[in-house]
Amino acid sequence: MIEHIVLLKFSQVTxxxxxxxxxxxxxxxxNAIPGIxxxxxxxxxxxxxxxxxxxxTVRFVDRTSLENYGPHPAHQEVFSYLQEIGLKDSIIVDFEIKL
Structure with missing residues (x-):
């Protein structure tokens, strides 16, 4: 299983x-992207x-699901909105969960 962590910083006008x-x-x-x-x-x-x-935080079944997440059209729509409202910076961490 894969854990995807994102921290977001917005502009003052958001x-x-x-x-x-x-x-x-x-x-x-x-509900839109397989593997979540x-x-x-x-x-x-x-x-x-x-x-x-x-x-x-997004938990994925496997690395392939994470790789498919980024370019997925539903994710791209959310990412476009994120930029539209004033995203200034982000930090992303991905790691495999050891069970």
């Missing part, structure tokens, strides 16, 4: 409504975040 809409759209990916086991996203409340506003 609204809370836009962030909530991003979460709504992102969570729908579970679980997907969670939320607004960061930590004071230790170095300015990152939101976190996302």
């Amino acid at each position: 609204t809370e409504e836009q962030k909530e809409e991003l979460i709504r759209r992102t969570l729908l990916l579970k 086991v679980d997907i969670q996203q939320g607004v960061n409340f930590s004071t230790r975040s170095q300015g990152f506003d939101m976190g996302l």
